[in-house]
Amino acid sequence: MSKEDISRRQFLNYTLTGVGGFMAAGMLMPMVRFAIDPILEKGASQDMVAVTEVSKIGKEPKRFNFKIKQKDGWYESEVTQSAWVYKNGKGELIALSPVCKHLGCTIDWNTDPAHPNQFYCPCHGGRYEKDGTNIKGTPPLAPLDVYDSQVKDGKLYLGKAKPRKGA
Amino acid sequence: MKWSSGDITVYQQSKEFVDTAIIPLLPLSFGASIRTSASMADYATLIGEETERQLHGRLFLLPPFTYLMEEDSETLMFRLHSWVKELKDEGLRHVYFLTSDPGWKKREQELGETLLWMPVIPMETMDADYREEIVKEQVKQLFQVILHKWQES
Known part of the structure; x- marks a missing residue:
């Protein structure tokens, strides 16, 4: 003991x-x-989504589709979004939102024969330069939104589309 | 635009830019053709939504005009024409009917407005990507019709 x-x-x-x-x-x-x-x-910012391989991007804007998760009330669904992507003169990647800043139609590249090499909105004839700047005299009052972009392992990742200041 | 409170606000502010309406015509039927009528509804709804997404700023996708397949054709036409009249009074100059119901094709002359008739493609067994691609392709063709009308006016 x-x-x-x-x-x-x-x-x-x-x-x-x-x-x-x-x-x-x-x-x-x-x-x-x-x-x-x-x-x-985590930050409220949306996750970046892989869209395409960088090698597929050229000087001419090309349309790429990608999917994001969207929450609508309780219901979560996958929504397809698209972006117009190209390399500018300095070799930077530019990813523009395809939504017209006037009333939200979907724009297209180079479809108006009278004005080649511009983004064209079929609804009210809105036009944008290649860099997304709205052309004066057409209905849109702001340049196209630009996606947050990031290149990792040879792939392009896109985040949220952010508005820019008007021209 | 869709028939939702958010879009209506935009519509009221920019009425002068919106001059086109699409009315989906969806048949309803129990009994033998219940499956057909459901896939017609599926298909026309998908097509309508995609078209609206692309032409959001100038086109109004209305809530569907629903009817019983056995409905008396006189009253049906009367109801539909009163919709059209209301829309025209509102300033929507171009009215389109979007449907997969072949019944309308036979009576196209009586409609007075453009009928966009898309023969139904059964989609329930397709995977999502393929379905999306098909809808996109179909909508592209519809575009030609709508854009052409716009250019004329």
Whole structure:
């Protein structure tokens, strides 16, 4: 019995502190987690989506489709979006949104015979330069939105389309 | 534009730019042709939505005009014509009917407006990508009709 230099009272004290500590931690942890949750949350920015291989992009704007997840109330669905992508003179990749800034029709590249090499909106004849700038005298009042873009491992990733200031 | 509160706000602000309406004509029938009428509804709805997405700013996709397949043709025509009259009064100059029901093809003359009749393609067994491609192709053809009319006016 000489080895036991711990009394019954001490033993109970230790166990109770231990168990109590766990219980307190069990209660506090979720509370702390809730309190700091907004900090841990990922940025609201939409995830980037792989669209195409960079090698497929040329100087002429080309239309690429890609899918994003869209939440509509409780219902999550995949929505197809498209982008007009090309390389500009400096070799940068430009990805333009195909949605006309006038009333939201879908624009097309080089389809108006009278005005070649422009984006053309079939609804009200809105036109944009290759870089997306709206042409004065046509209905749109702002340049086309530009997608956030990123190149990784030879692939082009696109994020959200962001508006630019009017010309 | 669609018949939804968000789009209506835009519509009211820019009425002068919207001059085209599409009415999907969807038949309803139980009994033997229940499956046919459902796939007609599917198909016309898909086509209508894709067309609206592309021509959002000038085209109004209306809620579908539904009818019983056995409905008396006199009352049917009367109902449809009163829709058209309402739309014309509102300033929508071009009215299109979009349907897969072959019944309308026979009576195209009586309609007075352009009938866009698309023979139904059963889509329920197709995978999503393929379905999308088919719808896109079909809509491209519809475009020719609508754009041509716009250029004329």
